[in-house]
Amino acid sequence: MKNIPYARQALSDDDIQAVMEILRSDFLTQGPVIERFEKAVAAYCGAQYAVAVNSATSALHIACLAAGLRPGGLLWTSPNTFVASANCALYCGADVDFVDIDDRTYNMSPEKLADKLKQAIRRGKLPDIIIPVHFAGQSCHMEEIAAMAKKHGITVIEDASHAIGGRYKNNPIGSCDYADMTVFSFHPVKIITTGEGGMVLTNREELYRKLLLLRSHGITRDPVQMKGAPHGGWYYEQTTLGYNYRITDIQAALGLSQLTKLDRFIARRTEIALKYNLELAELPLILPWQHPDCQSAWHLYVVRVNAKKTRKSRIEVFDALRASGIGVNVHYIPVHTQPYYRQYGFKWGDFPESESYYREAISLPMYYLLDTEDQKYVIDTLRRVLM
Numbered sequence: 008m009k010n011i012p013y014a015r016q017a018l019s020d021d022d023i024q025a026v027m028e029i030l031r032s033d034f035l036t037q038g039p040v041i042e043r044f045e046k047a048v049a050a051y052c053g054a055q056y057a058v059a060v061n062s063a064t065s066a067l068h069i070a071c072l073a074a075g076l077r078p079g080g081l082l083w084t085s086p087n088t089f090v091a092s093a094n095c096a097l098y099c100g101a102d103v104d105f106v107d108i109d110d111r112t113y114n115m116s117p118e119k120l121a122d123k124l125k126q127a128i129r130r131g132k133l134p135d136i137i138i139p140v141h142f143a144g145q146s147c148h149m150e151e152i153a154a155m156a157k158k159h160g161i162t163v164i165e166d167a168s169h170a171i172g173g174r175y176k177n178n179p180i181g182s183c184d185y186a187d188m189t190v191f192s193f194h195p196v197k198i199i200t201t202g203e204g205g206m207v208l209t210n211r212e213e214l215y216r217k218l219l220l221l222r223s224h225g226i227t228r229d230p231v232q233m234k235g236a237p238h239g240g241w242y243y244e245q246t247t248l249g250y251n252y253r254i255t256d257i258q259a260a261l262g263l264s265q266l267t268k269l270d271r272f273i274a275r276r277t278e279i280a281l282k283y284n285l286e287l288a289e290l291p292l293i294l295p296w297q298h299p300d301c302q303s304a305w306h307l308y309v310v311r312v313n314a315k316k317t318r319k320s321r322i323e324v325f326d327a328l329r330a331s332g333i334g335v336n337v338h339y340i341p342v343h344t345q346p347y348y349r350q351y352g353f354k355w356g357d358f359p360e361s362e363s364y365y366r367e368a369i370s371l372p373m374y375y376l377l378d379t380e381d382q383k384y385v386i387d388t389l390r391r392v393l394m
């Protein structure tokens with residue numbers, strides 16, 4: 008029986024060697040490798056600054072805090088995302104609302120954002136932060152989103168948890184050309200991994216300084232940033248309320264090693280996507296659509312079971328694939344329909360495009376180490392199930 012997951016990490020001997028070196032070194036955490044990892048990712052993306060943390064969830068939290076999100080504030084994101092993209096607002100005591108998705112990219116729709124902004128102006132309550140999510144690795148229409156945000160003084164944080172290695176208008180995602188900050192995730196199902204880990208990138212120095220403080224208890228050892236004179240060589244100051252969101256040197260070493268393979272990872276994922284596109288074209292499925300401005304990082308390959316063309320329901324297809332040893336998944340249950348979010352008044356029907364997408368979506372196996380034979384098995388099984 009096959010056992011093919013929908014996603015998994017790709018580690019090799021050099022990754023393991025990189026981690027072993029740290030285990031034998033002086034610093035397991037707060038050492039020099041973290042900054043090397045940050046500089047390498049920032050250089051890859053063409054961003055000025057990067058702050059590595061222990062998860063993308065932590066990254067989103069401190070990005071919101073650095074942007075000044077407070078109780079009474081408001082954050083908008085996509086309903087078609089992992090709950091963390093919305094939870095970060097609640098951590099800050101702020102409110103969350105959603106902007107429905109585009110029916111082809113499954114990303115936040117710029118048209119719906121424009122409409123919602125008009126309504127918000129009429130009601131006199133604009134969001135402080137917008138978090139567009141680059142779903143499946145394909146960038147949102149950042150130029151349009153950034154233009155609207157700028158006009159109204161709204162901070163933009165890209166949730167690029169799916170999208171390191173992807174490109175938008177020929178620039179790497181993470182360059183922050185159209186955002187105040189960009190967040191990556193290094194969870195093992197994502198494009199590159201540190202076990203757990205995340206990063207915030209920015210081109211704004213004042214945000215960078217705040218992010219560094221928030222990552223580690225709000226403590227500084229830099230006399231320039233202190234409110235008072237140092238008492239001596241031991242002196243540090245807590246100047247704000249921060250957290251322990253630090254990543255370890257062990258993880259950063261793994262991340263540095265993984266980063267050297269990022270382009271290879273993306274090339275192989277793209278090859279897998281093109282093969283699916285070709286082989287699944289005749290089936291009653293809606294395949295992922297790519298905007299010409301975007302080169303996806305292909306974190307996910309999502310098909311929609313086209314109810315108009317087949318009598319098979321999504322759940323029948325899903326169950327048949329799972330029964331054949333294929334670890335398909337569904338991304339995402341719209342966040343506003345989660346029980347926790349319904350207490351804020353959200354309900355089914357609020358964001359219909361993300362809901363109809365959700366009812367049809369299945370994520371097929373997509374990862375660097377998915378071999379040709381296993382992909383053929385996935386394709387053949389889908390054919391059998393749908394024909």
Ligand SMILES: *Cc1c(COP(=O)(O)O)cnc(C)c1O
Nearest residue numbers: 062063064089091168192193194
């Ligand atoms: C994975 C993911 C996160 C959270 O990442 P962690 O590193 O696991 O905290 C946030 N947003 C999106 C869109 C994700 O896919």
